[in-house]
Amino acid sequence: MEKQFTEHLKKINxxxxxxxxxxxxxxxxxxxxxxxxxxxxxxxLSSEVFxxxxxxxxxELISSLESKKDELDSVMRxxxxxxxxxxxxxxxxxxxxxxxxxxxxxxxxxxxxxxxxASDFSMFQPYLEELVASTKKMIGYWGExxxxxxxxxxxxxxxxxxxxxxxxxxxxxxDRIVPLVKQIQDSQAKPETDFxxxxxxKDAQREFSNKILEQLGYDFEAGRLDETVHPFMIGIxxxxxxxxxxxxxxDFRTAVFGTIHECGHALYExxxxxxxxxxxxxxxxxxxxxxxxxxxxxxxxxxxxxxxKNNYELLKTHAPEQFSGVELDDYYRAINESKPSLIRIxxxxxxxxxxxxxxxxxxxGLFNGEVQVSDLPKLWNEKYEEYLGIRPANDAEGxxxxxxxxxxxxxxxxxxxxxxxYAAQLKNAMMKDVPNFDELLEAGQVAPIREWLTKHVHQHxxxxxPLEILQDATGEGLNAEHLASYLEDKYTRIYQx
Amino acid sequence: MEKQFTEHLKKINxxxxxxxxxxxxxxxxxxxxxxxxxxxxxxxLSSEVFxxxxxxxxxELISSLESKKDELDSVMRxxxxxxxxxxxxxxxxxxxxxxxxxxxxxxxxxxxxxxxxASDFSMFQPYLEELVASTKKMIGYWGExxxxxxxxxxxxxxxxxxxxxxxxxxxxxxDRIVPLVKQIQDSQAKPETDFxxxxxxKDAQREFSNKILEQLGYDFEAGRLDETVHPFMIGIxxxxxxxxxxxxxxDFRTAVFGTIHECGHALYExxxxxxxxxxxxxxxxxxxxxxxxxxxxxxxxxxxxxxxKNNYELLKTHAPEQFSGVELDDYYRAINESKPSLIRIxxxxxxxxxxxxxxxxxxxGLFNGEVQVSDLPKLWNEKYEEYLGIRPANDAEGxxxxxxxxxxxxxxxxxxxxxxxYAAQLKNAMMKDVPNFDELLEAGQVAPIREWLTKHVHQHxxxxxPLEILQDATGEGLNAEHLASYLEDKYTRIYQx
Ligand SMILES: [Zn+2]
Ligand SMILES: [Zn+2]
Numbered sequence: 001m002e003k004q005f006t007e008h009l010k011k012i013n014x015x016x017x018x019x020x021x022x023x024x025x026x027x028x029x030x031x032x033x034x035x036x037x038x039x040x041x042x043x044x045l046s047s048e049v050f051x052x053x054x055x056x057x058x059x060e061l062i063s064s065l066e067s068k069k070d071e072l073d074s075v076m077r078x079x080x081x082x083x084x085x086x087x088x089x090x091x092x093x094x095x096x097x098x099x100x101x102x103x104x105x106x107x108x109x110x111x112x113x114x115x116x117x118a119s120d121f122s123m124f125q126p127y128l129e130e131l132v133a134s135t136k137k138m139i140g141y142w143g144e145x146x147x148x149x150x151x152x153x154x155x156x157x158x159x160x161x162x163x164x165x166x167x168x169x170x171x172x173x174x175d176r177i178v179p180l181v182k183q184i185q186d187s188q189a190k191p192e193t194d195f196x197x198x199x200x201x202k203d204a205q206r207e208f209s210n211k212i213l214e215q216l217g218y219d220f221e222a223g224r225l226d227e228t229v230h231p232f233m234i235g236i237x238x239x240x241x242x243x244x245x246x247x248x249x250x251d252f253r254t255a256v257f258g259t260i261h262e263c264g265h266a267l268y269e270x271x272x273x274x275x276x277x278x279x280x281x282x283x284x285x286x287x288x289x290x291x292x293x294x295x296x297x298x299x300x301x302x303x304x305x306x307x308x309k310n311n312y313e314l315l316k317t318h319a320p321e322q323f324s325g326v327e328l329d330d331y332y333r334a335i336n337e338s339k340p341s342l343i344r345i346x347x348x349x350x351x352x353x354x355x356x357x358x359x360x361x362x363x364x365g366l367f368n369g370e371v372q373v374s375d376l377p378k379l380w381n382e383k384y385e386e387y388l389g390i391r392p393a394n395d396a397e398g399x400x401x402x403x404x405x406x407x408x409x410x411x412x413x414x415x416x417x418x419x420x421x422y423a424a425q426l427k428n429a430m431m432k433d434v435p436n437f438d439e440l441l442e443a444g445q446v447a448p449i450r451e452w453l454t455k456h457v458h459q460h461x462x463x464x465x466p467l468e469i470l471q472d473a474t475g476e477g478l479n480a481e482h483l484a485s486y487l488e489d490k491y492t493r494i495y496q497x
Numbered sequence: 498m499e500k501q502f503t504e505h506l507k508k509i510n511x512x513x514x515x516x517x518x519x520x521x522x523x524x525x526x527x528x529x530x531x532x533x534x535x536x537x538x539x540x541x542l543s544s545e546v547f548x549x550x551x552x553x554x555x556x557e558l559i560s561s562l563e564s565k566k567d568e569l570d571s572v573m574r575x576x577x578x579x580x581x582x583x584x585x586x587x588x589x590x591x592x593x594x595x596x597x598x599x600x601x602x603x604x605x606x607x608x609x610x611x612x613x614x615a616s617d618f619s620m621f622q623p624y625l626e627e628l629v630a631s632t633k634k635m636i637g638y639w640g641e642x643x644x645x646x647x648x649x650x651x652x653x654x655x656x657x658x659x660x661x662x663x664x665x666x667x668x669x670x671x672d673r674i675v676p677l678v679k680q681i682q683d684s685q686a687k688p689e690t691d692f693x694x695x696x697x698x699k700d701a702q703r704e705f706s707n708k709i710l711e712q713l714g715y716d717f718e719a720g721r722l723d724e725t726v727h728p729f730m731i732g733i734x735x736x737x738x739x740x741x742x743x744x745x746x747x748d749f750r751t752a753v754f755g756t757i758h759e760c761g762h763a764l765y766e767x768x769x770x771x772x773x774x775x776x777x778x779x780x781x782x783x784x785x786x787x788x789x790x791x792x793x794x795x796x797x798x799x800x801x802x803x804x805x806k807n808n809y810e811l812l813k814t815h816a817p818e819q820f821s822g823v824e825l826d827d828y829y830r831a832i833n834e835s836k837p838s839l840i841r842i843x844x845x846x847x848x849x850x851x852x853x854x855x856x857x858x859x860x861x862g863l864f865n866g867e868v869q870v871s872d873l874p875k876l877w878n879e880k881y882e883e884y885l886g887i888r889p890a891n892d893a894e895g896x897x898x899x900x901x902x903x904x905x906x907x908x909x910x911x912x913x914x915x916x917x918x919y920a921a922q923l924k925n926a927m928m929k930d931v932p933n934f935d936e937l938l939e940a941g942q943v944a945p946i947r948e949w950l951t952k953h954v955h956q957h958x959x960x961x962x963p964l965e966i967l968q969d970a971t972g973e974g975l976n977a978e979h980l981a982s983y984l985e986d987k988y989t990r991i992y993q994x
Contacts, residue, residue, distance in 0.1 A: 014541035017534070018515035025518055033719040034737030037514070041734070044511035222530040237538070240531030 001068075002076060005061045005083075006278065008052070013237075013278055015049045020236045028226045028244060054090045062087055075275055078463050082280035089156070092141045101134050105408050112406035119396035121377045124406070129373045131408050132366050150367035153411030157287040158418060159465045163364055166414055169421060169480040170357050176484035177354060178387060180491055184338055184350075185389070189496040191333035195326050200252040204318040209245060209259040211314065216297060217450045218243075218263050219270050231258045233265035233294075238277060241269045252319070253335060257298055264297030265290060267450060271458035285457075286466040287412065291419025292426060293457065299349050299420075300427045301449070305332045306442040333494050340388040342397045349420075350487055351388060356417035358383040359402070363410050422470060424483035426457070429474035498565075499573060502558045502580075503775065505549070510734075510775055512546045517733045525723045525741060551587045559584055572772055575960050579777035586653070589638045598631050602905050609903035616893035618874045621903070626870045628905050629863050647864035650908030654784040655915060656962045660861055663911055666918060666977040667854050673981035674851060675884060677988055681835055681847075682886070686993040688830035692823050697749040701815040706742060706756040708811065713794060714947045715740075715760050716767050728755045730762035730791075735774060738766045749816070750832060754795055761794030762787060764947060768955035782954075783963040784909065788916025789923060790954065796846050796917075797924050798946070802829045803939040830991050837885040839894045846917075847984055848885060853914035855880040856899070860907050919967060921980035923954070926971035 022042050030038060052058065065072065065080045072080065090098070108127040115124035136149060145152040146162045154161045210225060228244040235241045243262035248254040268290060276282040284290035301307055305328075308315075312331060316323045323331065338348045344355040362379060365371025371379065380399040385391045392398030404412055430452050431437055440448055456473035464472065471477060491497065519539050527535060549555065562569065562577045569577065587595070605624040612621035633646060642649040643659045651658045707722060725741040732738045740759035745751040765787060773779040781787035798804055802825075805812075809828060813820045820828065835845045841852040859876060862868025868876065877896040882888045889895030901909055927949050928934055937945055953970035961969065968974060988994065 010537070011541055014538040017538045018519060018542060021518055021522055022515060025522070029721060030733075031717065031719050031721055031737050031739075033716070034734050037734040037736060040507070041511040041514045044508055045515060219530070220528070222528050224526060224528055236527075237531050237534040239534060240528050242528075 001061065001064055002072070005065060005076075005080075008058055008061060009083075009278055009280070012049055012052050015045050015052070017237050019045050019049070020234055024226075024234050024236065024242060027228045027230075027232070050090065053086065054095075058083075059087060059091065075279055075281060075463070078281050079279040082283075082462060086280070089142060092143070093138060094141075097137075097141075101138065101408070104130060104134060105406070108408075109403060109406045112400065112403060116396050116400040119394040119400065121395040121399055124400065125373055128376075128405060131405065132373060132410075135408055135410055136367070148368065150364050150411065153363075153367065154414065155411075157412050157415050159286055160467055161288075161414070161418070165478055166360065169478050170353075170360065170414075170417065173353055173417075173421070173480040173484055174357055174387070176480075177350060177487065180488060180497075181338070181340060181351060181354075181388065183497050184491060184495050185340070187495040187497060191337050191494070192330060193334045193337055195322060196253060196334055197250050198319075198322040199249055200319045200322055202247040202249055205247050205249075205252055205255045208315060208318040209255055212256065212311070213243075213259060213263055215311075215444055216260070216263050216267070216301070216446050218266055222270055223266055225259070231262055233262045233269070235269045238269070238272065238282060241266045252322075257302055257335075260302040261294045261298040264294035267297070267453070268293040268458050271450075271454040272461045273459040273463075276461045276463070281462040283462045285460065285462050285464055285469050287415035288418030288422060289457065289466045289469060291416055292422035293453065295419045296423040296426060296453065300423065301441065301446065303336055303349065304438075304441055305329075306438045308332055308335075309442050310444045336490070336494050338491060338495075340390050342384065342390060342392050343401055350491055353417045353420055353483075354387045356413050358387060359404075359413040360417075363413065367410065418466075418478075421478060421480050421483050422466075424486050425470060425474045425476060425479060426453070427486070428482040429456075498558065498561050499569070502562060502577075505555055505558060506580075506775055506777070509546055509549050512542050512549070514734050516542050516546070517731055521723075521731050521733065521739060524725045524727075524729070547587070550583065551592075555580075556584060556588065572776055572778060572960065575778050576776040579780075579959060583777070586639060589640070590635060591638075594634075594638075598635065598905070601627060601631060602903070605905075606900060606903040609897065609900060613893050613897040616891040616897065618892040618896055621897065622870055625873075625902060628902065629870060629907075632905055632907055633864070645865065647861050647908065650860075650864070651911065652908075654909050654912050656783055657964055658785075658911070658915070662975055663857065666975050667850075667857065667911075667914065670850055670914075670918070670977040670981055671854055671884070673977075674847060674984065677985060677994075678835070678837060678848060678851075678885065680994050681988060681992050682837075684992040684994060686991075688834050688991070689827060690831045690834055692819060693750060693831055694747050695816075695819040696746055697816045697819055699744040699746055702744050702746075702749055702752045705812060705815040706752055709753065709808070710740075710756060710760055712808075712941055713757070713760050713764070713798070713943050715763055719767055720763055722756065728759055730759045730766070732766045735766070735769060735779060738763045749819075754799055754832075757799040758791045758795040761791035764794070764950070765790040765955050768947075768951040769958045770956040770960075773958045773960070778959040780959045782957065782959050782961060782966055784912035785915030785919055786954065786963045786966060788913055789919035790950065792916045793920040793923060793950065797920065798938065798943065800833055800846065801935075801938055802826075803935045805829055805832075806939050807941045833987070833991050835988060835992075837887050839881065839887060839889050840898055847988055850914045850917055850980075851884045853910050855884060856901075856910040857914075860910065864907065915963075915975075918975060918977050918980050919963070921983050922967060922971045922973065922976060923950070924983070925979040926953075 019042055022038060022045070026035070026038055026042075062080060062083050065076070066084065069077060069080070093101070104127075108124075108131055111127050112124050115121065135153070139149045139152045142152055145155045146160075148163060151162045154163070154166070206225075206227075213225060214220070222239045223241045223243065226242065226244045227247060229246060231243070231245045233241065233243045243259065243266050245255050245259045245262065268284060272282050308328060308331065312323075312328050326334075336349070338350040340351055341347055344352070344359075347355050358380065361383065362371055362376060365379075366373065377395055377399045381391050384398070404410075430449070434440070434448055434452055437449065440446065457469055460469060467477060516539055519535060519542070523532070523535055523539075559577060559580050562573070563581065566574060566577070590598070601624075605621075605628055608624050609621050612618065632650070636646045636649045639649055642652045643657075645660065648659045651660070651663075703722075703724075710722060711717070719736045720738045720740065723739065723741045724744060726743060728740070728742045730738065730740045740756065740763050742752050742756045742759065765781060769779050805825060805828065809820075809825050823831075833846070835847040837848055838844055841849070841856075844852050855877065858880065859868055859873060862876075863870065874892055874896045878888050881895070901907075927946070931937070931945055931949055934946065937943065954966055957966060964974060
């Protein structure tokens with residue numbers, strides 16, 4: 001039985017490897033005329049995976065393994081649980097309705113693109129209304145989880161997460177960040193940033209990025225770095241975890257911090273435990289835990305003063321003119337500039353979570369009936385005014401900026417902010433075991449830091465739920481305090497508050 | 498019925514696209530640690546394709562289309578014929594035996610690698626004996642075609658080809674080439690070639706190769722050029738036809754002529770008729786016709802004096818020192834140097850066909866019972882002595898040099914020589930429609946040349962048999978005369994015979 005189960009998974013994994021590669025290739029350099037046929041092929045293989053994942057045969061395998069649960073080893077037991085969860089999610093929905101739901105998303109994404117280009121929410125509104133209604137219907141099939149429809153959605157990205165928990169931690173975090181943002185705006189000690197935006201040739205950026213990846217312990221024999229318009233990390237198979245980055249010759253930070261971010265994701269997947277091979281638990285514990293790894297490297301390593309104490313000279317050798325006469329401390333303050341902005345993906349470390357909270361509050365409202373789709377643009381703009389002190393001039397830089405809702409990814413946004421909170425908690429716990437964290441960074445010795453994360457996070461894959469990982473690694477539940485005081489310390493110093 | 502047939506093919510095509518991309522990626526830069534899982538995935542998808550191609554459902558679709566053959570349009574009719582041929586080839590063999598045959602090939606290839614490294618034919622001999630015996634058994638299942646077991650094999654690569662035809666044209670060709678090779682050896686006017694082997698940086702070779710590809714009309718929006726150890730062309734989908742090349746910094750000819758060769762293959766596939774989309778006839782007419790396209794571009798274009806009259810200055814800008822003081826005529830003679838050599842894939846345009854004839858004669862003997870596997874090394878060496886006047890010092894540079902027999906690809910070799918013969922016949926016919934061929938090359942205007950080939954060869958895909966293509970394009974059957982006199986003219990001039 002176990003053998004049939006793993007054989008079935010092997011087939012699904014094989015198809016998924018092909019789909020991942022087709023996608024990666026599509027993004028990194030497939031010739032454009034082949035795109036239509038390529039999409040068709042991805043469709044064919046995806047529907048094959050869907051059939052394999054929802055077949056009665058597979059359902060029976062899961063059931064019979066559940067019936068002898070106590071005889072299974074822990075990896076198999078958790079894998080059966082994961083398989084059950086996914087199986088039910090797909091299987092509880094009538095196939096025809098599920099298909100319509102997917103088609104609606106595809107249609108909505110294309111309408112969203114046009115609406116964003118025209119900066120006209122009213123074009124997108126009827127589709128978003130239908131998406132919300134359909135998602136509510138899906139929740140009806142899936143069954144309400146943790147007491148509310150929106151919690152059902154949260155649980156899909158962050159198992160066990162609820163609005164009760166989020167309201168509490170997001171509230172506390174907001175109360176600390178908002179005043180800090182205001183103080184920074186009033187500060188007279190704003191960093192000079194002109195030199196960040198000078199010409200930095202692509203090849204030199206690529207070379208520098210590769211050196212940093214090597215320093216962080218990214219395994220180039222089990223991955224590669226390529227260039228795309230939107231950077232991402234993708235696990236093609238367990239020994240082939242690729243990352244991509246974007247080179248902006250007028251702003252090297254895009255590539256450097258983007259690469260470090262994706263490297264954090266990749267290190268997670270390159271260090272899954274060998275015993276998880278080919279099983280459903282060979283995966284991140286949640287979106288938020290995954291993001292905690294990328295953000296740990298991006299912020300606690302990549303935006304750390306001591307990391308640059310070690311690497312600033314190296315950076316300078318790749319762009320000598322750009323940084324000539326710029327002191328390390330000025331450089332450090334510049335790359336940590338904080339400024340309220342309208343676009344989430346361009347936000348800095350301090351204000352990012354506020355962008356997420358706005359989306360979270362609106363989503364929650366949509367699903368508990370307190371917010372109507374038609375109210376979104378107005379509410380969106382009001383919240384930006386309230387939290388960030390700025391107001392979008394139009395829908396394109398406001399409510400239409402993200403694709404997530406067009407893809408019915410309701411409940412996904414909170415994971416980004418949770419990633420920050422988790423990362424800060426992990427950093428705090430790590431300091432007990434690795435008290436010389438700063439010295440290690442200064443010496444370019446990242447291995448003990450990475451190994452701590454592998455021990456407490458990476459190797460477990462999805463064997464534990466996110467809050468278990470947190471509890472086991474830090475001895476605490478979700479706690480925004482560590483992120484809040486880290487941000488206060490850091491920005492007080494940078495802006496001399 | 499037709500719709501079900503094309504839907505079934507669409508699925509097979511989708512899987513094949515994925516397999517092709519997995520393979521391409523594997524060769525061009527997949528991280529090495531992912532290789533084992535990658536091979537498994539290719540195996541999973543390949544066996545899926547095999548099942549789809551041999552399913553009873555597909556067999557019934559073919560049969561019912563055959564029963565209303567007269568109502569089908571020409572593309573559908575020929576596609577059903579092709580599908581029937583492939584279906585029978587796979588289906589006539591009992592699945593278990595077919596599987597063993599494939600496993601034997603895989604095993605034999607790995608033994609061949611070791612045997613070649615050890616330069617010891619006796620290691621490989623028992624496997625080759627088994628391969629020949631198994632292939633004979635397969636011929637029993639497939640049914641003898643055109644009167645002899647070996648003709649059955651020839652037909653798989655070159656539909657309709659027989660030993661009767663080959664003996665005749667190869668005989669005539671050999672009688673013209675062998676004396677020419679001897680004259681060249683005695684010639685006092687040997688070209689100077691030292692300058693060919695100077696350092697030519699990879700990046701400059703890549704840049705030059707790309708420019709030549711553009712000149713030849715390779716569509717970069719439907720393909721791309723990458724680097725591999727062994728160059729190849731691969732059609733991922735009909736609008737995504739990729740080529741690879743190899744850069745040898747001490748011999749730029751590898752990349753330049755290799756790229757032009759693969760470009761010829763790619764132009765064939767980039768120019769299949771739109772109406773063949775997704776059908777089995779969207780394929781080369783035969784291995785030999787495919788090779789005729791690569792060789793046409795490699796030799797009649799790429800090794801043509803007038804092509805270099807147009808491109809030599811461009812080449813020089815990419816490697817100024819290497820060619821300083823070298824006159825165009827000396828360059829032209831150097832790249833056309835002819836010298837008997839032991840290794841087929843390193844052979845020049847004149848001697849290449851002799852390498853093929855040796856293999857052909859030995860293969861034919863193996864299958865009509867006149868040659869024993871154990872005699873191969875001795876016979877091989879004798880034939881090299883007879884045809885080329887040189888003798889391999891060991892099995893590695895003799896009978897073990899090619900992988901083909903280890904993969905049971907008996908009957909494949911003749912296609913290479915047929916490619917030369919076809920190409921020369923096409924060139925001769927083209928001269929009637931494009932009498933200013935030389936002027937066009939000199940002016941860098943390849944379009945009319947390429948368009949002639951598209952009209953007479955490319956667009957038809959596998960709608961016609963190879964000898965039909967030849968007849969329709971040239972008004973003749975297979976005829977070695979054109980290749981022979983082309984070679985005589987060319988080498989008489991180069992070696993002042
Ligand atoms: Zn991320
Ligand atoms: Zn070829």
